[in-house]
């Protein structure tokens with residue numbers, strides 16, 4: 387008997403007796419005594435004088451997968467003793483029905499795994515809603531994007547926790563794009579808050595920009611410090627804009643792969659920049675192009 391045939395037989399039988407479905411083991415010295423030793427029984431007997439042995443099959447064909455059926459010792463004894471009750475056709479049928487049952491049971495098992503994975507992924511999505519305050523995106527980012535920048539004091543640690551959570555997630559292969567969007571979003575938000583914290587002061591329940599170029603009152607490096615301050619501000623703004631692109635991408639993929647209703651009513655995440663010197667406010671929906679998405683998160687432009 388070839389090991390390939392034996393392997394196929396055991397695999398397709400789900401390691402169970404085709405008649406009573408008792409779990410079987412291949413090892414005579416199995417550590418689990420509750421398992422019964424399986425027997426690779428011949429449908430057409432292995433020899434002319436064996437049970438159901440009258441056949442034109444060659445001895446190689448008699449030992450092939452197609453002529454074998456996996457049984458417990460009781461049922462092997464039964465089919466060989468009761469040749470009339472267990473003819474060749476009936477055994478082939480029993481084997482086919484059993485293998486179909488195994489396929490269905492097995493695919494059901496896979497569905498359970500899928501369900502568990504989807505549950506885990508849904509939990510990460512819920513975490514994003516909470517820690518990134520997606521519900522109030524336009525509101526909190528408008529503070530971060532205003533000339534008098536301001537971040538709610540709970541945001542930096544929430545965004546750091548979101549990044550840790552995304553890092554710890556094991557993403558099944560079918561959630562590849564979602565994982566890349568989530569990683570991009572978490573890295574950008576964490577970097578945005580980190581960058582802001584470099585020059586911020588605590589004020590009430592907020593962190594506000596520290597205008598360091600104004601210190602001391604007669605700062606001789608005022609002009610250079612102001613340039614530095616404005617460059618830092620631009621980096622802060624840019625990271626929030628990039629994060630909004632990532633949030634829109636993330637929401638699109640969540641709607642496609644996890645939950646079609648995810649922020650479906652709100653649609654896209656807007657940002658509001660300004661007010662500028664002419665008091666105007668610019669509202670936009672930052673979005674990545676498809677080419678940009680393909681390259682993320684490897685292509686993330688950070689200021690570390």
Ligand SMILES: [Zn+2]
Pocket residue numbers: 403404405406407408457458459460461
């Ligand atoms: Zn059995």
Ligand SMILES: [Zn+2]
Pocket residue numbers: 427428462466
């Ligand atoms: Zn036999």
